[in-house]
Amino acid sequence: MFTECDFSDVDLSEVRTRSAIFDRCTFSSSRFNASEHESSAFIVCEFRRTSFFTATLTGCKLSGSTFVECTFAPVTVRGGVWRGVALRGADLTKIDLTGVDLREADLSEADLTRASLRGCDLSNTRLRNTILTDADLTGAQ
Secondary structure (H helix, E strand, O other): OEEOOEOOOOEOOOOEEEOOEEEOOEEEOOEOOOOEEEOOEEEOOEEEOOEOOOOEEEEEEOOOOEEEOOEOOOOEEEEEEOOOOEOOOOEOOOOEOOOOEOOOOEOOOOEOOOOEOOOOEOOOOEOOOOEOOOOEOOOOO
């Protein structure tokens, strides 16, 4: 468990976590490239200019976390709870978020072109000026 830790400029490439908890941590200019996270939680964390290039997030909880100027493509996401995340203006083109709980998320001005939101719970999610061109919303609430 990591609480209020500052991981700014830390290279976490190829790191593997399982059931790790990051509570109110800061990741500024950090790298999660080719890392794998299973059932880990990033609660109310701040990610700024962080790279998730080829990272895998399986069943992770990102509740209340904020993402600013982060690189997600390509990232693999397998379910999880992203309730209340702030992804305002994020480039999420072609991202597969199938089955992710996105309740109360802020996706305002994000680009979700050709993204998969199949089966997502989007209850109370902010989608102001969000680009959803060719996005798959099959079964989303």
